[in-house]
Amino acid sequence: MTRGAVVFLLLVGMVMGAGPALALDDLTPYLEQQSAAEFSGEESIVCYTPDGTVSELTVVRQADGVRVVEDGEGAIGVTRVYHGDNWVLGDQYRVEVSGRDRFLSRPVTVVDVVEGDLVRVGLFFDQSSGALLASDVHNADGSTYCSSRFLSFDPKRPVIPDDLLAGLTTGPGSSEAGVVDADAFPTEIAGFSLTEVYEGPAAGVTNGYYADGIFSFTVFVSERAIEVPELVDAPVVKMRRGEYQRQFYPGQVIFAWQTRSGGIVLVGDLPLDLQEDVLEALPAPGKPNFFVRFWRGLFG
Amino acid sequence: MTHLGELLSAYLDGEVTEDERKLVTSHITDCGTCQAELADLHLARSALRSLPVLDLPAGLLDGEASVVIPLVRRPRVWIAAAAATVAVFVGVATFVAPEPTVPITFNEISLEHNNRSQLDPLLTPGKAVPPVSLPIGGAE
Ligand SMILES: [Zn+2]
Numbered sequence: 001m002t003r004g005a006v007v008f009l010l011l012v013g014m015v016m017g018a019g020p021a022l023a024l025d026d027l028t029p030y031l032e033q034q035s036a037a038e039f040s041g042e043e044s045i046v047c048y049t050p051d052g053t054v055s056e057l058t059v060v061r062q063a064d065g066v067r068v069v070e071d072g073e074g075a076i077g078v079t080r081v082y083h084g085d086n087w088v089l090g091d092q093y094r095v096e097v098s099g100r101d102r103f104l105s106r107p108v109t110v111v112d113v114v115e116g117d118l119v120r121v122g123l124f125f126d127q128s129s130g131a132l133l134a135s136d137v138h139n140a141d142g143s144t145y146c147s148s149r150f151l152s153f154d155p156k157r158p159v160i161p162d163d164l165l166a167g168l169t170t171g172p173g174s175s176e177a178g179v180v181d182a183d184a185f186p187t188e189i190a191g192f193s194l195t196e197v198y199e200g201p202a203a204g205v206t207n208g209y210y211a212d213g214i215f216s217f218t219v220f221v222s223e224r225a226i227e228v229p230e231l232v233d234a235p236v237v238k239m240r241r242g243e244y245q246r247q248f249y250p251g252q253v254i255f256a257w258q259t260r261s262g263g264i265v266l267v268g269d270l271p272l273d274l275q276e277d278v279l280e281a282l283p284a285p286g287k288p289n290f291f292v293r294f295w296r297g298l299f300g
Numbered sequence: 301m302t303h304l305g306e307l308l309s310a311y312l313d314g315e316v317t318e319d320e321r322k323l324v325t326s327h328i329t330d331c332g333t334c335q336a337e338l339a340d341l342h343l344a345r346s347a348l349r350s351l352p353v354l355d356l357p358a359g360l361l362d363g364e365a366s367v368v369i370p371l372v373r374r375p376r377v378w379i380a381a382a383a384a385t386v387a388v389f390v391g392v393a394t395f396v397a398p399e400p401t402v403p404i405t406f407n408e409i410s411l412e413h414n415n416r417s418q419l420d421p422l423l424t425p426g427k428a429v430p431p432v433s434l435p436i437g438g439a440e
Contacts, residue, residue, distance in 0.1 A: 053314030
């Protein structure tokens with residue numbers, strides 16, 4: 001389908017007030033509907049990693065563009081959800097509406113994000129509410145990396161207590177963007193585009209946020225080694241360019257390593273093969289040389 | 301309908317073949333019984349994870365089983381010279397090290413990243429990220 005035809009169909013859909021049941025080869029309408037959806041439910045996330053399986057059951061509530069996620073241990077995360085204008089899908093992907101199905105006895109539209117011959121991601125959107133009810137992420141060899149499934153789903157507007165909104169994070173653009181040297185980060189890493197450069201959360205730490213429209217990662221860079229207390233017992237893994245500390249969480253992976261000139265931490269939702277590709281494009285693990293250490297010993 | 305039973309547990313453990321994984325993910329789509337069972341399994345696992353680590357009973361490790369024989373050697377002149385050299389190196393190394401580090405917690409990392417990944421379809425809808433603890437209502 002040509003881009004013109006897509007735009008035309010989109011406009012027709014908007015004029016006719018089409019609901020969530022669009023069937024376009026474009027992810028944007030689905031993402032917009034998903035961020036506007038109001039629902040609650042229990043969601044199961046399972047990821048298959050080289051260090052074993054990590055899984056979690058969370059209770060999710062979403063209303064008024066705010067998403068509240070609670071895990072089984074009482075931790076609460078509150079984030080704003082929206083679909084912004086600056087979202088761009090990487091050239092490597094094409095979007096295919098592969099069919100209609102039922103999930104939790106509800107009609108869903110199945111949208112595949114395809115990369116070459118590989119269905120990289122399968123998304124199951126609820127036709128009535130627009131919510132994403134299930135997703136499957138695949139590695140380059142076709143094996144599953146992560147699966148998410150709502151085990152229960154209530155399309156009624158949930159109540160989100162005001163005290164939770166007090167801790168709401170504000171989203172991109174709220175940081176120290178612009179005060180740091182953006183040239184320090186390559187504009188592209190392994191097919192991911194540099195979207196934002198900012199400083200924090202500690203002094204002297206500069207961060208680059210990279211996205212390809214489907215996956216994303218942030219690189220935290222410091223001239224000193226970065227110490228993440230939660231990674232103290234994390235496994236050390238040998239990869240193509242050296243050794244990294246690596247910890248998998250449901251839907252997220254963290255790598256930390258020291259380079260010849262400081263420390264780097266990477267966090268993101270990349271499948272296994274993309275983890276390797278990205279690490280390969282970043283400075284390799286290494287010990288700072290004697291003079292760097294000596295200099296820091298003198299001047300901090 | 302035949303339910304998944306043991307296969308659910310294997311699914312959470314990652315001990316299933318790709319075909320079995322597909323069977324599980326498609327079956328739980330519409331089977332309330334297995335959905336409930338999978339939820340229970342998740343909860344049981346998170347309960348296990350949050351169990352306190354037990355201290356070993358005193359005496360279990362430092363009992364008679366372990367006997368330490370101290371090694372005593374007489375210093376010689378060349379050993380003293382070598383020791384002095386090592387001391388100089390250790391002194392320099394101590395001056396240069398420990399390497400100063402920047403501490404950042406996992407929550408800080410996760411929060412910064414998640415703030416920006418709201419445009420990421422897998423993080424925004426559907427797949428939850430590890431919740432970031434806030435200083436309110438039951439946070440850690
Ligand atoms: Zn069943």
